[in-house]
Amino acid sequence: xxxxxxxxxxxxxxxxxxxxxxxxxxxxxxxxxxxxxxxxxxxxxxxxxxxxxxxxxxxxxxxxxxxxxxxxxxxxxxxxxxxxxxxxxxxxxxxxxxxxxxxxxxxxxxxxxxxxxxxxxxxxxxxxxxxxxxxxxxxxxxxxxxxxxxxxxxxxxxxxxxxxxxxxxxxxxxxxxxxxxxxxxxxxxxxxxxxxxxxxxxxxxxxxxxxxxxxxxxxxxxxxxxxxxxxxxxxxxxxxxxxxxxxxxxxxxxxxxxxxxxxxxxxxxxxxxxxxxxxxxxxxxxxxxxxxxxxxxxxxxxxxxxxxxxxxxxxxxxxxxxxxxxxxxxxxxxxxxxxxxxxxxxxxxxxxxxxxxxxxxxxxxxxxxxxxxxxxxxxxxxxxxxxxxxxxxxxxxxxxxxxxxxxxxxxxxxxxxxxxxxxxxxxxxxxxxxxxxxxxxxxxxxxxxxxxxxxxxxxxxxxxxxxxxxxxxxxxxxxxxxxxxxxxxxxxxxxxxxxxxxxxxxxxxxxxxxxxxxxxxxxxxxxxxxxxxxxxxxxxxxxxxxxxxxxxxxxxxxxxxxxxxxx
Amino acid sequence: xxxxxxxxxxxxxxxxxxxxxxxxxxxxxxxxxxxxxxxxxxxxxxxxxxxxxxxxxxxxxxxxxxxxxxxxxxxxxxxxxxxxxxxxxxxxxxxxxxxxxxxxxxxxxxxxxxxxxxxxxxxxxxxxxxxxxxxxxxxxxxxxxxxxxxxxxxxxxxxxxxxxxxxxxxxxxxxxxxxxxxxxxxxxxxxxxxxxxxxxxxxxxxxxxx
Numbered sequence: 001x002x003x004x005x006x007x008x009x010x011x012x013x014x015x016x017x018x019x020x021x022x023x024x025x026x027x028x029x030x031x032x033x034x035x036x037x038x039x040x041x042x043x044x045x046x047x048x049x050x051x052x053x054x055x056x057x058x059x060x061x062x063x064x065x066x067x068x069x070x071x072x073x074x075x076x077x078x079x080x081x082x083x084x085x086x087x088x089x090x091x092x093x094x095x096x097x098x099x100x101x102x103x104x105x106x107x108x109x110x111x112x113x114x115x116x117x118x119x120x121x122x123x124x125x126x127x128x129x130x131x132x133x134x135x136x137x138x139x140x141x142x143x144x145x146x147x148x149x150x151x152x153x154x155x156x157x158x159x160x161x162x163x164x165x166x167x168x169x170x171x172x173x174x175x176x177x178x179x180x181x182x183x184x185x186x187x188x189x190x191x192x193x194x195x196x197x198x199x200x201x202x203x204x205x206x207x208x209x210x211x212x213x214x215x216x217x218x219x220x221x222x223x224x225x226x227x228x229x230x231x232x233x234x235x236x237x238x239x240x241x242x243x244x245x246x247x248x249x250x251x252x253x254x255x256x257x258x259x260x261x262x263x264x265x266x267x268x269x270x271x272x273x274x275x276x277x278x279x280x281x282x283x284x285x286x287x288x289x290x291x292x293x294x295x296x297x298x299x300x301x302x303x304x305x306x307x308x309x310x311x312x313x314x315x316x317x318x319x320x321x322x323x324x325x326x327x328x329x330x331x332x333x334x335x336x337x338x339x340x341x342x343x344x345x346x347x348x349x350x351x352x353x354x355x356x357x358x359x360x361x362x363x364x365x366x367x368x369x370x371x372x373x374x375x376x377x378x379x380x381x382x383x384x385x386x387x388x389x390x391x392x393x394x395x396x397x398x399x400x401x402x403x404x405x406x407x408x409x410x411x412x413x414x415x416x417x418x419x420x421x422x423x424x425x426x427x428x429x430x431x432x433x434x435x436x437x438x439x440x441x442x443x444x445x446x447x448x449x450x451x452x453x454x455x456x457x458x459x460x461x462x463x464x465x466x467x468x469x470x471x472x473x474x475x476x477x478x479x480x481x482x483x484x485x486x487x488x489x490x491x492x493x494x495x496x497x498x499x500x501x502x503x504x505x506x507x508x509x510x511x512x513x514x515x516x517x518x519x520x521x522x523x524x525x526x527x528x529x530x531x532x533x534x535x536x537x538x539x540x541x542x543x544x545x546x547x548x549x550x551x552x553x554x555x556x557x558x559x560x561x562x563x564x565x566x567x
Numbered sequence: 568x569x570x571x572x573x574x575x576x577x578x579x580x581x582x583x584x585x586x587x588x589x590x591x592x593x594x595x596x597x598x599x600x601x602x603x604x605x606x607x608x609x610x611x612x613x614x615x616x617x618x619x620x621x622x623x624x625x626x627x628x629x630x631x632x633x634x635x636x637x638x639x640x641x642x643x644x645x646x647x648x649x650x651x652x653x654x655x656x657x658x659x660x661x662x663x664x665x666x667x668x669x670x671x672x673x674x675x676x677x678x679x680x681x682x683x684x685x686x687x688x689x690x691x692x693x694x695x696x697x698x699x700x701x702x703x704x705x706x707x708x709x710x711x712x713x714x715x716x717x718x719x720x721x722x723x724x725x726x727x728x729x730x731x732x733x734x735x736x737x738x739x740x741x742x743x744x745x746x747x748x749x750x751x752x753x754x755x756x757x758x759x760x761x762x763x764x765x766x767x768x769x770x771x772x773x774x775x776x777x
Contacts, residue, residue, distance in 0.1 A: 390621055458650055461618045464641035465648040466668030466718045476667070480658040562657025562700035
C-alpha cells in the first residue's frame with residue numbers, strides 16, 4: 001500500500017506535533033480566561049482580579065507554594081546527584097551492569113504503586129518499624145510520628161527520588177554513547193585522573209546538555225505531582241497541585257474560578273523552579289571553570305564512590321522493601337503491631353476484591369493499549385519521515401516533544417476540562433485515551449528514536465537496489481528488523497499510560513475508573529489490605545507488558561538470532 | 568546487456584569539488600576505482616545507485632545503454648550492490664533473503680525451486696530454512712552475491728567487497744564474483760583500496776584523489 005505509506009509519512013509528524021502541542025496550548029488558554037473571571041457557562045462574564053485575591057487570601061498558600069517549589073528542586077537535585085555520582089564511580093565496572101539490570105525494571109513501577117509501597121514500608125506501623133520492634137526500638141505500639149505526610153514533604157521527596165533515579169539513569173545510558181563517554185573517560189584516566197574525577201571533569205560537561213531536558217521534566221513533574229503527593233505528601237497544607245485539584249473538585253462550582261487561578265499559579269511555581277535550576281546551572285558553569293582545568297586528578301573519589309554506592313543501594317532496598325510490604329499486606333489477615341510477619345497468610349483479600357477488580361483492570365488495559373498503539377503509529381511515522389528525508393530533528397521539535405512533560409498537567413488538563421464543558425464534548429473513555437496519548441507519545445519516542453536512527457542505512461540501500469520501493473523497505477525490512485525495540489517502546493508507553501492518574505480523573509469526569517484511580521483513592525482510606533491488592537495489580541499490568549516485550553521476541557525469533565543480538 | 572556510462576559526473580560537497588569521472592564500462596568489464604579512504608569512492612557508488620545524501624551535490628548523467636539512471640528512483644535502476652559486509656536480513660531465513668530480490672512473478676513453487684537451484688550453485692544445498700546468523704563468513708558472502716544476481720541486475724557495483732574477508736576466503740570470493748559478473752555479462756564498477764583487488768579484476772583502473 002504505497003499511497004497509504006506516503007500519506008502516513010507526510011501526516012504523522014504533523015499529527016504528532018498537534019497531539020503534543022494543541023492540548024497543552026489550548027488547555028493553558030482554557031485556564032487563563034476563568035482565572036480572570038471569564039467563564040460564561042458559570043456566569044462569569046466580566047474580567048476581574050477577585051479570584052486572585054481569594055486565592056492569595058487562602059490560608060497556607062505560601063506554604064503550599066513553598067512545598068511544591070522545594071519538592072521540585074530537591075528531588076531533581078538528589079536524583080541527579082545520585083545518578084551522576086553512581087555513573088562516575090562505577091561506569092565500566094561489573095557492579096554497574098548489575099545495578100543497571102536491577103534498576104531498569106523499576107522504571108515500569110507506576111508512581112502510585114511505588115508511593116503506596118513506600119508508605120507501607122516507612123510509616124510508623126510499617127514494615128520497617130515492625131522489623132525493628134520491639135527488640136531494637138522498644139516500641140510496643142506504633143510511635144506517634146507523622147510519616148508519610150510529614151509537614152516538610154520529606155516522604156514525598158523520597159518517593160519521587162526513588163522513581164526519578166531509574167528514569168535519569170536510563171536517560172543517561174542512552175546519552176552516554178552520544179557524547180562519546182567511553183572515549184572521554186579513557187583519555188582522562190590515561191592522563192592519571194581517578195575514575196570519578198575523570199567522569200566529572202571529562203564526561204559530565206558533555207553528558208549534562210543531553211540530560212538537561214530529562215532533568216527539567218523531573219523538576220516539572222516533582223513540583224506538580226498529584227498522585228504521589230496525595231499518598232506521601234503533607235495534608236495541612238498540601239502541595240499546591242493537590243490543593244488546586246481539591247478546589248476544582250469542590251461541589252461549589254464558583255470555586256472553579258479560583259482553581260483556575262491556582263492552576264496558573266502552579267504553572268508559575270513550576271516555571272520558577274525551572275528558572276532557579278537554570279540559574280544554578282549557569283552559576284556552576286562559572287564556578288567550576290577553573291576547577292575543570294585545575295589539573296587535580298583526585299577529588300575524594302573513594303568517599304564519593306562510597307556515598308554513591310550507599311545511595312543507590314538504599315534506593316534499591318527501599319523499592320524491594322516496598323514491594324515485600326505490599327505483598328505481605330495483600331496476604332495479611334490479622335497483623336497486630338510489633339509482629340514482623342502476618343499470621344496466618346490468607347488469599348481472602350484477593351478473592352474478596354476479585355469481584356470489583358475486573359472493570360478497572362480492563363479499562364486501564366484498554367486505554368493503555370489504544371493510547372500506546374496511537375502513539376506508536378505517530379512516532380514510527382515521524383521517525384520514518386525523518387529517516388526518509390535524511391534530515392535531523394530540529395531543536396524546536398525536541399522541545400515540543402518535552403512540552404507535555406514540562407507544563408504541569410494540573411494546569412493544562414483543567415483548562416481542557418473547562419473547554420470540554422464549554423464545547424459540550426462528553427467526558428469519557430475516548431477523551432481519556434487522547435489525554436493519555438499526550439503523555440505516552442514522548443516516552444515512546446524517547447524509547448524508540450535511538451534504535452530507529454541507528455539502523456544501518458545500508459539495509460535500506462540494499463533493499464532498494466533489490467527492487468523494493470520505500471514503502472516496501474519500510475514494511476518488509478525496517479519494521480521487522482526493529483521489532484524488538486518496537487515492542488520495548490510499546491511496553492514503555494503502556495507503563496506510562498497505566499501510571500496516569502490525573503488525566504483519567506479529570507478528562508473522564510470521574511466516570512472512567514482505572515486500577516490507578518482506584519488505587520490512589522483507596523490509599524487515602526484506611527484499608528491497607530485492599531490498597532495493597534490494588535497497588536500490586538497496578539504494578540502487574542506494566543510488568544506483564546515488559547515481560548511480553550522481552551519474552552515474545554525470544555520465542556518468535558528463536559530461529560532468527562541476528563535480530564536478538566543487533567538490538 | 569548494455570554499457571554503464573558515467574557522463575561528466577562531478578560531485579561536490581558543500582561547494583568543494585570531491586571527484587570527477589567520465590567513463591564507460593562495457594558489459595562483462597570490471598572497472599576499478601582506487602584511492603585512499605575519504606576521497607569519495609563510496610559516494611560515487613551511492614550516486615550511481617541512487618542514494619546520494621542531500622549534503623552532496625552532483626552533476627552529470629549515468630546511463631545504462633539508452634536508459635538514464637539518474638532520472639529513476641533507486642528501486643527502478645536495476646543496479647546490483649555488494650557491500651563489504653554480507654548484510655543478510657536477520658529477520659528472514661536464507662531462502663527468504665534470496666527470494667527478497669526476485670521478481671514477484673511465478674508460482675510459489677517455481678520461486679522456491681529457483682531459490683533451491685541458486686543455493687545448489689553456491690554449494691549450499693538445503694540451506695533455505697537456515698537462520699543467516701548460523702552461517703559462516705564465506706557462506707554469508709556467497710548468499711549475498713547470489714541474492715544480488717537473482718534480482719537480475721543490469722550492472723554491478725562492488726563497495727570494497729573483499730576487504731573484511733580473511734586471506735584464503737578473499738581469493739575464493741574474488742574468483743567467484745568476477746567469474747559470475749563476466750558470466751552474466753554485467754558492466755561492473757568496483758571501488759577498493761586494495762591493489763590486489765584491481766589486479767584480480769584485470770580491467771581498467773581509475774585512481775582518485777592522487
